[in-house]
Ligand SMILES: Nc1ncnc2c1ncn2[C@@H]1O[C@H](COP(=O)(O)OP(=O)(O)O)[C@@H](O)[C@H]1O
């Protein structure tokens with residue numbers, strides 16, 4: 001009996017040490033009554049430590065909603081969700097905010113840059129809210145911006161930047177915080193092939209570090225080769241999980 005309990009605890013601890021994200025039976029609907037739209041219909045998804053996971057599927061299949069649930073931005077209606085071994089559903093709103101600040105990074109589909117801040121200031125935000133002195137935060141943000149080819153636009157406001165440039169600022173902001181779990185929604189959609197390639201290599205380098213993982217939502221078949229696994233979503237469900245080595249095309 002005691003041995004049985006011990007084995008169960010060990011198995012549980014092993015699971016926690018292997019998986020950075022464990023989602024089981026996640027459902028999410030929008031609206032009420034007869035206008036209620038089920039968007040996630042029972043999603044199971046695990047992401048291992050050190051994994052770069054690509055999430056693909058048709059528009060409207062629930063990819064952004066799933067990413068928002070994993071980020072704790074939206075609350076699931078049902079299901080279990082463990083992030084970094086924590087049951088974030090049980091967290092208070094302020095604990096969730098702190099958890100996001102300290103462990104998660106996002107590249108949003110619509111960039112969500114702060115319009116009155118320069119590129120450098122935008123990229124420094126995750127560091128400033130963690131309390132890093134401004135001079136250090138700005139120096140680090142500028143270094144990351146240079147690494148995504150934005151060294152010439154450090155002082156530009158978002159409305160003076162092209163879509164692709166804004167996307168790179170959003171990526172620099174996510175990279176600057178060096179998050180344990182990085183969530184990216186269509187991060188290469190506005191980038192040319194060469195820049196997209198470089199950015200995905202940087203995202204991959206983060207995911208491959210110990211104790212880290214990256215989830216990338218994408219339509220972009222040019223980057224499929226960068227995923228350890230490719231998860232196909234359709235109509236609110238995970239339909240197929242493919243090994244990245246299975247050489248996908250198209
Ligand atoms: N806040 C919302 N309110 C109502 N419906 C929403 C909301 N967010 C998403 N949806 C709907 O949920 C479905 C899935 O959206 P989304 O997760 O953005 O899909 P994807 O990212 O795969 O394109 C779509 O039909 C969309 O219209």
Ligand SMILES: [Mg+2]
Nearest residue numbers: 063064109185
């Ligand atoms: Mg989307």
